[in-house]
Amino acid sequence: MTGKIVGAFFGFLLLRNIVGALIGLYLGHLFDRAVKRFANKQNVEQWLSSGDSKQAIFFYTTFSVMGHVAKASGNVTPEHIQTANEFMTHMGLSKEQVAEAKEAFREGKSLGFPIKKKINLFKQYFGKRQDLCQFFIEIQIQTAYSDSILEPAEYELLLNIAKQLGFTKRHLGQLIVMWEAELRFQNYKKDQQQKNRKYERRRANSSSSDSGDHQRQNNTRDISSPSVADAYALLGISENETTKEIKRAYKRLMSQNHPDKLVAKGLPPEMMEVAKQKTQDIQSAYEIIKKARKF
Structure with missing residues (x-):
């Protein structure tokens, strides 16, 4: 408890606002947790x-x-809230961490939120880690696309964040195209999972295995899988690339998004599952291209 109080106090003094106090509060929480975890001064x-x-x-x-x-864009929609909640669930946060994440989310949507100061603070710690900065931007792109529409105000904000972290407008555009393709991969995966769950429930309740198999075919027949064009877009390359260039792009993305590497560079371990999902989508896209190009 002492760490939280001291952290909030000095955080407020450092940044002169409630954001600093909240950051200090969270750092203090981590300190208190460490003190409980370690018994001696050396470990602290x-x-x-x-x-x-x-x-x-x-x-x-x-x-x-x-x-x-x-x-x-003016209003926080139910889709925005749902995306944030799903993100927290996917991370497997504890109740305490969920409360902290929600408090941070509420602070971010408050009037007068010092976005430039926040990004500058982030840059101080991660500015030299382009892979972590890109991972951070991709999460914000995902938030903007919660309602499937990228509003002009959302784009301008994303562009300002990207530029502040050293990314160009062109690079942001490429990340947006890559995310749009990845979103189609994820939606397809969710549809498959939902329909498979429905099939399993019907199969358990069905007295006829034949009718169950027929029902499964009906459930999955009209699902549109990601296209080869989506696969190229997700890897950030064009269909004109050589096999060698495709393999290079794939290896680069897998290395950039490797969960263990990102955590070692400062990514919270709770976000490892998000990175794992991304590498799975990259792998799926690569397999589609390999099949289409026959290599």
């Missing part, structure tokens, strides 16, 4: 020099900026 000092503080900054900034992006 080890925590102070570890990546936990960086992970706290990444965690808090991610959810607060998500709230700000959701508010960019």
Whole structure:
């Protein structure tokens, strides 16, 4: 408890606003948790020099900026809230962490949220890690697309964030195209999972296995799988690329999004599942291209 109080106090003094206090509060929470976890002074000092503080900054900034992006077009829609909640669920957050994430999200959508200061603070810790910065931007793109529409105000905000982190307008455009393709992969996967669950329930309740198999065919026949064009877009390449260039793009993306590597660089471990899903989508896209190009 002491760490939370001290952290909130010094966080407020540092940034002169409630955002600083909340960041300090979260850092203090991590400190208190470390003190409980380690019994001696040496281990506490080890925590102070570890990546936990960086992970706290990444965690808090991610959810607060998500709230700000959701508010960019004027109103936070139910779809924005649902995306944030699904993101928290996918991360497997504890009740305490969910409460912290929701508080950060609420702070981000509040009037006068200091977005530039927040991104500058993020940049101080992660500015030299382009893969982590890109991962962060992709999460914000996902938030903007919660309602399947990228509003002009949302785009302008994303562009400002990207530029502040050293990305060009062209690079942001490519990330948006890649996310649109990845979204089609994820929607297809969700549809498959939902229809398979329905099939399993009907199969369990059905007295005839033949009718169950027929029902499964009816459930899956009209599902549109991602196209080869979607696969190329997800990998950020064109259909004119050589096999060698395709393999290089695939390996680069897999390396950039490798969960263990990202966590080692400062990504909160709770976000590892998000990175895993992305590598699965990259792998799926690559397999589609391999099949189409026969290599």
